[in-house]
Amino acid sequence: MSYPARTIRRVKYSVLRPLALASLIANAALIVTGAAVRLTGSGLGCPTWPKCTDDSYTTTSEMGVHGMIEFGNRLLTFVLVALAFATFFAALLNRPRRKSLIVLSVVVALGIPGQGIVGGITVLTNLNPWVVGIHFLLSIALIAGCYALWRRIDEGDAKPIPLVPAPIRHLAWITASVSLAVITVGVIVTGSGPHAGDQGAKRNGLDPATISQVHADLVFLLIGLSVALWFALRAINAPAHTIRAAGVLILVEFGQGIIGFVQYFTHLPVLLVAAHMLGAAITWTATLAVLWSLRTRPQQEAPNPTETLTPYESVTA
Template sequence: MKYTALLSSRPFRWCGDHLRGLALASLIANIGIIVTGAAVRLTASGLGCPTWPRCTDESYTTTPEMGINGAIEFGNRLLTFVLIAIAVACFLGALARRRRSLIRLSVAVALGIPGQGVIGGITVLTNLNPWVVGLHFILSIVLVAGAYALWRRVDAGDGEPILLVPAPIRHLAWINMAVSFAVIVAGVVVTGSGPHSGDHGAKRNGLDPDRLSQVHADLVFLLVGLTVALWFALRAVGAPAEAVRAAAVLFWVEMAQGVIGFVQYFTHLPVLLVGLHMLGSGLVWTATLAVLWSLRTRPPVPEPASPLPQPTPATTPAPVP
């Protein structure tokens, strides 16, 4: 009784009523922290706060003496608390909706955020080791996937999924997603070999950036080819308009990201273009997920049928004495 009353309280009801908006805020915030993390690295502010979890040995906050680099790094750390607040609100909303699928997804996203903070701390304590920095970014990509799944499941049911396209098309979409993830991983490794290390004294991974950039570009060509094949295949089998549109959006997002990538490479990695490319990676990943989610739907769980009323036995009137 107390549990039911708690779920009916005003904060829970508000979160439940606005869960879709909260899930979208979580998705945007997790993409946004990719961009702010890029700003930390591109402004050489990675060690603006030289230790962790405190900003300095004496204080959890930055000081004016630490300058703009300290402010940028400390500001990025503060965004973690924004993510936590949104994640908690999503969890309360999922509880209010009383749907296990939403509760599991909200918990997964919420647990990933402290993990991201810990990896960020290890990044600082290891003086911006490029492999740890890369792991920090990969976890952000995973959190984007979790936040996107939560956003899509709010309006979907919990019934068995209804597949909207033939199995070969679904397999092609999964391969497309795997290659998209591989492109992101390759980009992370390229970044670890390049000049934007987050601090002037930070080490690089020691790999050849030109060769890595070629591998990254080859994977991009493969991804674009798969996306075009998926787009035409969806049109050929008469897939729902949402799926065809999602594939088209993915293609054009990839085109924009590819243009930024090539221009930044041939202009020797200007800071602004690298930041846009980081944003683009989050958008390509989100568009990839959108295609996959458009290939099936989930209906609501049907209500259990109520038992038919049993006929009342006829009663024989008592004999009149």
């Protein structure tokens, strides 16, 4: 008796996908709440860690609004942990079980407590600007992990198939590297500026004008590379979604660049600085979207039914 060829039906991850997206959004939100802590001078609103005070894990009325802002930022970590572990269990319980999703969910779930520890070190070091910078960059890494998990849900587990030639893929990776460099130098710029998170916190000692110029130069390079990538994709008639992803990245970069220049020439008003920090997360996400659009990952080919049927299935088929 012959068996019809089995096709691998895509499982509807009705719970997993929204959880992964929520985790991605929440990690971006952590950057915004972290910005609120710094820009309101609340970095030492809870002057110690892991407790908020020597006698209490929570803020007290005597600590005022700064304590509330800092403690609120700490509470968001618990939301991130809850989302990460819920995502892990959703990946674990879904069928067919996929190792790639489980691994990514574990990486994110472990990264969030690590991020919390680094946040504690920033408090214990009185907001050392280099430690604060690492704290921010860990959020960027977590966003990358969450984005990878979210996108992998709708992909198969076969070997990735490139959609564009190797030189263009190389250009895209160079663009992504410069995007990360822009964010990193932006962190250093912040560490040299006035928004330390507390009046007594030290700065990194670099000249703000000089490091800001380096940051601006990298931004121009990033926009130039992104525009070149967009034209290259159009020249080879790349898939529409790939060209669109590159176009969105350019628009995001222009918006982020405008905010950056306005905030610099208006002497860093707190609302624009907060918008610029959120823009960094959005720019990084748009960069990841471009990289993801350059390849496809189909489902693995269905195995031979005679090799996968159990004796019970073989008899009853």
